[in-house]
Amino acid sequence: MNKKKLGNSDLDITNIGFGAWAIGGAGWDFGWGHQEDNESVSAIIRALELGINWIDTAAVYGLGHSEEIVAKALSLWKGNKPYVFTKCAQVWDKDKNIILSHDPDSIRKECESSLKRLKVDAIDLYQIHWPPRNNDDKIEPAWEMMAKLKTEGKVKWIGVSNFNVPQLQTAMKIAPVTSLQPPYNLINRKYEPEILPFCKENNIGVIVYSPMSSGLLTGTFSKERAANLSEDDWRSRSANFLEPKLSKNLELAEKLKSIAKKLNRNAGEIAIAWVLKNPAVTAAIVGARNPLQVNGVMNAADIKLNNQDIQDLEAFTA
Numbered sequence: 001m002n003k004k005k006l007g008n009s010d011l012d013i014t015n016i017g018f019g020a021w022a023i024g025g026a027g028w029d030f031g032w033g034h035q036e037d038n039e040s041v042s043a044i045i046r047a048l049e050l051g052i053n054w055i056d057t058a059a060v061y062g063l064g065h066s067e068e069i070v071a072k073a074l075s076l077w078k079g080n081k082p083y084v085f086t087k088c089a090q091v092w093d094k095d096k097n098i099i100l101s102h103d104p105d106s107i108r109k110e111c112e113s114s115l116k117r118l119k120v121d122a123i124d125l126y127q128i129h130w131p132p133r134n135n136d137d138k139i140e141p142a143w144e145m146m147a148k149l150k151t152e153g154k155v156k157w158i159g160v161s162n163f164n165v166p167q168l169q170t171a172m173k174i175a176p177v178t179s180l181q182p183p184y185n186l187i188n189r190k191y192e193p194e195i196l197p198f199c200k201e202n203n204i205g206v207i208v209y210s211p212m213s214s215g216l217l218t219g220t221f222s223k224e225r226a227a228n229l230s231e232d233d234w235r236s237r238s239a240n241f242l243e244p245k246l247s248k249n250l251e252l253a254e255k256l257k258s259i260a261k262k263l264n265r266n267a268g269e270i271a272i273a274w275v276l277k278n279p280a281v282t283a284a285i286v287g288a289r290n291p292l293q294v295n296g297v298m299n300a301a302d303i304k305l306n307n308q309d310i311q312d313l314e315a316f317t318a
């Protein structure tokens with residue numbers, strides 16, 4: 001699998017990384033419905049067998065459960081250890097309410113908890129999951145703490161997720177930002193005009209999330225499937241999986257399917273290949289819930305789309 005250097009780091013990462021959100025399981029506000037832990041562990045191991053060399057998780061995924069599953073898979077994996085990326089700045093209380101927190105002491109505590117759950121000595125990339133949403137919470141003290149954790153060796157590199165350009169600039173005044181993790185797919189291109197070029201100019205690595213729009217672009221969705229998503233699957237409440245957007249998104253998925261058929265691949269792979277062609281993108285984070293799904297999508301980086309196919313796809317998103 002091809003690799004690229006992530007921003008200013010010494011991490012050579014494969015074009016695709018394993019995304020561990022869905023394997024956090026159900027029982028919290030942003031769960032994906034029922035998920036068997038043994039399937040999750042097998043999915044991670046299958047991705048590593050295929051050559052994937054990094055995993056992206058977050059403390060909040062399954063309220064710690066995803067990090068535990070990653071640790072379980074790593075304990076069983078006999079090959080080279082993959083890089084482990086996780087995220088902070090979202091905590092939860094005893095009633096499972098999720099709270100955005102950029103308090104530096106809280107970030108230090110979160111880091112200690114993630115190290116324990118992941119059973120690693122250091123986190124390869126530690127990312128602020130979301131920027132602050134109110135004026136009492138500030139980027140500067142949070143980013144100072146991230147830089148401190150790096151100096152102390154608890155984390156090797158530091159990055160952010162869901163930040164815009166002014167927010168990146170605020171952090172960059174304090175310490176270099178190794179990477180940005182933005183949403184990016186054929187349905188959501190809002191980071192494309194300004195933020196992705198800024199990252200390229202400033203040597204900030206970009207690992208994009210939801211390249212298949214959380215499953216919607218895999219070609220396995222229909223109106224019926226969307227309507228029957230279980231209540232504890234966050235997608236049942238997401239606008240992209242509901243009308244009026246759903247019909248247009250399914251049309252796009254059909255277009256992906258027709259291109260996939262020509263190339264003897266599947267729609268999800270075409271969606272991933274499209275995000276990887278952006279020169280600012282270092283790699284894509286791809287989620288999968290079992291080994292079969294892994295087999296279906298984790299080799300997508302070798303697909304080269306022609307100009308006509310790219311134009312046809314982008315016509316849906318103009």
Ligand SMILES: NC(=O)c1ccc[n+]([C@@H]2O[C@H](COP(=O)([O-])OP(=O)(O)OC[C@H]3O[C@@H](n4cnc5c(N)ncnc54)[C@H](OP(=O)(O)O)[C@@H]3O)[C@@H](O)[C@H]2O)c1
Pocket residue numbers: 018019020021022032056057129161162181208209210211212213214215216218220268285286287288289292293294295296297
């Ligand atoms: N920083 C952030 O705020 C943020 C936000 C979102 C995601 N992320 C990261 O990015 C990762 C990837 O994003 P994502 O999980 O939202 O979405 P994604 O990679 O676009 O889609 C993953 C989903 O597609 C379906 N799928 C996967 N392989 C398939 C196959 N071969 N055939 C059919 N369906 C298949 C599975 O869901 P079903 O089988 O249930 O349909 C899977 O959970 C996450 O795991 C997480 O690490 C970060």
